Amino acid sequence: MREPFRIGSGAGFSGDRLEPAVVLAERGAVDFLALECLGERTVALAQLRKRKDASLGYDPLLVRRMELLLPLLRRNRIRLVSNMGAANPLAAADAILRIARAKRLPIRVAVVSGDDVLASMAPDSVTLENGAPLGEFGDIVSANAYLGIAALLPALETGADIVITGRVADPSLFLAPMALHYGWSLDDFDRLARGTAAGHLLECAGQLCGGYFAEPGRKEIPDMAHLGFPYADVDADGDAVLSKVEGTGGRINLATAKEQLLYEVTDPSGYVTPDVIADFTTANLDEIGTDRVAVRGVTGRGRPVKLKVSVGYLAGYVGEGEISYAGANAEARARQAGEIVRERLAGEFPEMRVDLIGSTALHGRSFDATARPYEVRLRVAARAPTAERAMLVGEEVEALYTNGPGGGGGTRKYVHEQIGIVSTLLERERVPSTVTLKEWSSDAQAA
Amino acid sequence: MPRLHELAHCRAGDKGDTSILSLIAYRAEDYPLLVERVTIEAVASHLRGIVQGKITRCELPKLWALQFTCERSLGGGVTTSLSLDAHGKSLSYALLEMTI
Numbered sequence: 447m448r449e450p451f452r453i454g455s456g457a458g459f460s461g462d463r464l465e466p467a468v469v470l471a472e473r474g475a476v477d478f479l480a481l482e483c484l485g486e487r488t489v490a491l492a493q494l495r496k497r498k499d500a501s502l503g504y505d506p507l508l509v510r511r512m513e514l515l516l517p518l519l520r521r522n523r524i525r526l527v528s529n530m531g532a533a534n535p536l537a538a539a540d541a542i543l544r545i546a547r548a549k550r551l552p553i554r555v556a557v558v559s560g561d562d563v564l565a566s567m568a569p570d571s572v573t574l575e576n577g578a579p580l581g582e583f584g585d586i587v588s589a590n591a592y593l594g595i596a597a598l599l600p601a602l603e604t605g606a607d608i609v610i611t612g613r614v615a616d617p618s619l620f621l622a623p624m625a626l627h628y629g630w631s632l633d634d635f636d637r638l639a640r641g642t643a644a645g646h647l648l649e650c651a652g653q654l655c656g657g658y659f660a661e662p663g664r665k666e667i668p669d670m671a672h673l674g675f676p677y678a679d680v681d682a683d684g685d686a687v688l689s690k691v692e693g694t695g696g697r698i699n700l701a702t703a704k705e706q707l708l709y710e711v712t713d714p715s716g717y718v719t720p721d722v723i724a725d726f727t728t729a730n731l732d733e734i735g736t737d738r739v740a741v742r743g744v745t746g747r748g749r750p751v752k753l754k755v756s757v758g759y760l761a762g763y764v765g766e767g768e769i770s771y772a773g774a775n776a777e778a779r780a781r782q783a784g785e786i787v788r789e790r791l792a793g794e795f796p797e798m799r800v801d802l803i804g805s806t807a808l809h810g811r812s813f814d815a816t817a818r819p820y821e822v823r824l825r826v827a828a829r830a831p832t833a834e835r836a837m838l839v840g841e842e843v844e845a846l847y848t849n850g851p852g853g854g855g856g857t858r859k860y861v862h863e864q865i866g867i868v869s870t871l872l873e874r875e876r877v878p879s880t881v882t883l884k885e886w887s888s889d890a891q892a893a
Numbered sequence: 894m895p896r897l898h899e900l901a902h903c904r905a906g907d908k909g910d911t912s913i914l915s916l917i918a919y920r921a922e923d924y925p926l927l928v929e930r931v932t933i934e935a936v937a938s939h940l941r942g943i944v945q946g947k948i949t950r951c952e953l954p955k956l957w958a959l960q961f962t963c964e965r966s967l968g969g970g971v972t973t974s975l976s977l978d979a980h981g982k983s984l985s986y987a988l989l990e991m992t993i
Contacts (some may be wrong), residue, residue: 487972540971564912575909575970608990658904658982701902701917704956708915710906712962727953799968799975808976808983810942813990827975867972868907 450679450687451627453620453644456515456526456652457481458651458675460488460505464514466651466675466694471518474691476677478623478753479519480617481511481528482649489613490758490865492532493588503534504541510660512545519607520551527609535559535610539884542608552887556606558597560879561613563755563872573757573868580757588758590871592668594720594749596632602852604883613756620645624680632721639724639746640684646717647688647706647741651675652689654706655696669695685742687734696737703739720753722746752850752871761866762829765767765836766800767843768803769850769857770822777805779851780822785827786850787842795828795839823856829864836861879893894992900929903985912944912966912981914988918957927959928952930993936961939991943984961988 454476456467460483470476483505496503508530519526526566531538539555541548546553567589568582580586590613599622601609611619621641625633630637647654654676656667674694678686707726711717714726716831723746767787771779784800789802790796801807826843830836840859847854897903897916906913916931918924933948946965946966953960967981968974978984 533911659902661902669987701919704917704958705902705904705915707956708902708906708913708917708953708958708960710913711915711960712907712908712913714953714960727951733976764975776936797975801977803977808978809987811989825977827977829975866970867909 447682450681451624451859452476453478453480453623453648454677455480455482455648455651455675456647457483457511458653459483459485461506461867462651464507466673467511468514469513469694470675471522471645472522474677476524477627478620479524479526480623480648482528482619483507483537483724484529484532487758488755489532489590489756490588490867492534493758497532501537503537505530509541509545513543514635516545516549516551516553517633523621525607527602527611527623529611529614529619530591531557531610531612531784533562533612535612536882538610541723542610543884543886546886548785549864550888552617553608554604554883554885555608555610556601556604557882557884558593558601558609558611558614558879559882560597560877561590561593561611563591565875566872566876567757567762571870573870575868580868580870583866584759584761586757586759587865588672589821591753591755591877592720593670593877594618595622595625596720598736599626601881602626603761603837604881606883610620615721616649617642617719618721620648621721621747626682628682635722635746635748637684638722640686641680641706642717642719642722642724642746643726643729643741643744644678644680644684644686647703648676648678651704652696653709654689654702655698656702659705665701667697671695685740687738687740687846689738697749698735698737700739703741703888705786707731710795718750720749722749753874753877755870755872757868757870759866759868761864763829763836764827764862764864765828765839766825766827766860767823767840767857768823769843769846769854770821770823771851771854773853776822777802777819779853780824783824783846783850783854784789784826786846790842791828791839795830797887800828803826833861833863896989897931897991897993900990901989903989905982905985907967907971907980910965910967910970912963912984914961914963914985916959916961916988921957922953924957926993931959931991933990936988940987943987
């Protein structure tokens with residue numbers, strides 16, 4: 447068996463930059479490319495798009511990403527796995543086939559279905575957040591179980607060029623190709639834990655390479671305009687060396703790797719995926735060269751009995767308005783403006799928030815008592831049951847132009863629909879997954 | 894009294910209404926000081942008004958890191974919060990303002 451196995455991370459979220467994946471496919475010498483594009487809310491939003499048009503509901507950037515990548519994947523014999531199927535993996539595969547046909551590139555796409563468990567959701571299912579039953583939340587629009595490698599492996603075993611999924615645990619997207627390559631057993635928890643650690647380090651793409659990290663003067667990262675995305679060279683035991691394509695921007699070092707290993711991990715001694723419970727406190731990280739960090743020795747113990755389900759519900763609307771003040775007493779004028787809006791709207795909007803951007807908006811108070819901002823932006827946000835009502839918030843802020851403190855400028859108003867997310871658990875047996883193979887070849891076309 | 898920012902770096906992550914703050918010493922020799930001074934109580938006091946729920950702390954000596962899991966810290970949850978920074982991505986730098 448060829449060692450090491452190289453897997454690259456081509457996207458860390460739905461809206462991520464397009465070209466780093468192209469660089470990996472062109473010059474990264476990767477065996478596999480994984481694109482993680484599905485946030486918790488993203489799948490609920492996709493479900494809403496699918497409701498309006500049954501041919502939609504997959505990732506909005508899928509077509510642009512695949513048009514760039516398909517020729518390179520074929521030329522360099524790279525396989526790809528992605529959760530860009532979102533709420534409609536079958537339609538995503540059809541979209542990929544259309545691109546392949548237009549480019550006359552033969553292709554086989556395997557689709558993993560089964561994460562959509564909306565039909566199995568009971569209103570009395572207990573949510574993990576606060577123990578309240580699902581039925582207490584708003585209209586439920588989506589329920590997606592986090593699938594693991596047990597669902598992905600049958601799709602990979604078809605030999606398809608591309609595997610498209612909906613909701614899958616992010617590290618599983620990376621672990622599955624490793625497990626396929628090395629033939630790891632689903633009960634080989636140490637190897638699965640090590641592969642999961644590598645997958646977790648890769649899943650946010652640029653965040654391993656200095657993105658969401660840099661700080662001028664203290665945490666310097668070169669050429670962030672051209673940040674490279676990472677790949678891992680994984681050995682047969684799951685230990686890995688993280689690196690990136692030479693000549694790309696960014697940096698992979700001990701500090702970036704530590705931040706990413708711990709990122710969003712509620713319990714480092716028990717990081718839970720559908721595949722394994724991994725203990726990241728056992729990880730040994732070593733910087734073995736420029737932009738090269740080894741992660742070794744992670745251990746695992748068992749896997750969770752049930753699967754986590756992410757449930758999306760309609761949470762109403764939020765209206766926002768903003769206006770800026772500058773110079774002498776800027777903060778006092780912004781505060782006065784906020785009080786005016788609050789006095790006019792408080793009765794109608796029980797959930798309202800007034801922020802002074804540039805002063806106390808992010809953390810509710812200033813940690814530096816001596817700071818006096820030159821300019822301050824007032825932001826008012828309130829929840830409303832309808833878009834029309836939410837609009838009133840921005841309108842009130844806009845009216846401060848002529849009715850509020852002096853020198854207020856640059857108003858903006860927004861209305862957003864909110865999709866809330868809560869979680870629950872479901873027995874594995876109630877989440878059966880299936881694989882559908884779709885293909886296009888020039889022979890089939892001729893026939 | 895050094896500011897935490899001089900000794901450590903930090904990244905914020907989120908899960909629902911929970912903010913996860915990874916505090917990592919730049920140098921191994923400073924890690925014991927973090928363990929001693931950046932206690933759950935100190936963090937609760939420093940982030941009062943932000944963290945409304947329970948805080949747990951996990952020590953990771955191999956990474957020179959402390960992981961703080963702060964419940965009820967994101968305005969009711971990332972997806973329904975009215976906050977400007979609903980994910981609490983900027984909370985890492987609020988923690989680094991702490992003097993120890």
